Amino acid sequence: MADFKDKPIKIAYLYEDLMNTYGDSGDVKVLRYLLAKEGYTVAVDNVSLGDPFDASHYDFVFFGGGQDFEQTVVAKDLLRHKATLANYIHAGHPMLGICGGYQLLGDYYKTASGTTIKGLGILPLHTVFKADSRMIGDTEFETKFGKVKAFENHSGRTYFDKPDELKPLGKMITGYGNNPEDGVEGLHYKNTIGSYAHGPLLRNINIAQAIAKLIVTRHQNRLSQTAVKN
Ligand code: GLN
Numbered sequence: 442m443a444d445f446k447d448k449p450i451k452i453a454y455l456y457e458d459l460m461n462t463y464g465d466s467g468d469v470k471v472l473r474y475l476l477a478k479e480g481y482t483v484a485v486d487n488v489s490l491g492d493p494f495d496a497s498h499y500d501f502v503f504f505g506g507g508q509d510f511e512q513t514v515v516a517k518d519l520l521r522h523k524a525t526l527a528n529y530i531h532a533g534h535p536m537l538g539i540c541g542g543y544q545l546l547g548d549y550y551k552t553a554s555g556t557t558i559k560g561l562g563i564l565p566l567h568t569v570f571k572a573d574s575r576m577i578g579d580t581e582f583e584t585k586f587g588k589v590k591a592f593e594n595h596s597g598r599t600y601f602d603k604p605d606e607l608k609p610l611g612k613m614i615t616g617y618g619n620n621p622e623d624g625v626e627g628l629h630y631k632n633t634i635g636s637y638a639h640g641p642l643l644r645n646i647n648i649a650q651a652i653a654k655l656i657v658t659r660h661q662n663r664l665s666q667t668a669v670k671n
Contacts, residue, residue: 445664449484450476450656453494455504455522455542456515457487463594465505465539467641468649472501475653481660490518496529500660501652504542506595506639509552512541516558519545527563533631535655539642543628543635544568544597553596564630565606568597580616580638582626587647589626591638593617599637601628610636 454469473483488494496502507515530536530546544550547566550558560567575596582589589611598620601607609619610627618626618637627636632655636642643649 442661442665443668444657445661446480448660448664449482450501450660451499452483452485452501452503453488453496453499454485455488455502455519456490456507456511457485457505458489459511459515460505460507460542462506462508462540463592463639463641465639465641468505468537468539468643469503471641471643471649472653472656475649476656479653479657481657490514494522494525496522496525496534499529500535500663501656502526502529502534502536504536504538504545506540506542508541509554509556509558512545512550512558513552513556516545516560519561520559523561523563526561530563530631530633534659535652536633537642537652538633538635540593540595540637540639543637544599546628546633546635547599548602550597564628564633564635565602566599566628567602568599570596571598574621576617576621576637578616580618580626581614582611582616582618583614584611584648585629586651587645588614589638589642589645589648591636591640591642591645593637593639595637606630610634
């Protein structure tokens, strides 16, 4: 298959200007670095408030973390993109959502102030605030890509509504992950990963390399299809 190195790999960074807590944009930088080492150029589009967005034009979608206020603002705009993102995710194209971005893939996030932020509702999960603790600290968890070390800082507790349909990204060794009860971290559905891990997550090179590989495959498939159409 042609490698299409003459055409840039396209990354959509959803609300880059609003959703970037604790250096989550580092995830995109790590991927850019790994892909550049393979000889690819990478174009990153900040898809922000009011911008048009068609996920089928992209090889990777990134959605970083955000504070409750930013999530409220973003969520109002985000629902416009539900269909295109649902198609992209269910087709098995690569996406990573961190913390607030992960939460918004689900049905809703009930915040500390009692506001319910409506999420995309693409994956069967929801997130709720409980007053007794904020989940802060170093985390370590085991994934199918190997061990991951990161840190978390969130008040939302995420629960899977259809546990047979969704798999967690990992099993906790240290820290809370999705919530204090389940002992699991994040979500792995087809090639979409959701996680509470900051640090950024992709400083864990095992997981970064796996995602970079998926992006290259998606890039080649997307451009082969375009070539057939033309
Ligand atoms: N505001 C959300 C929470 O506290 C997400 C935080 C984040 O993205 N860092 O749960």
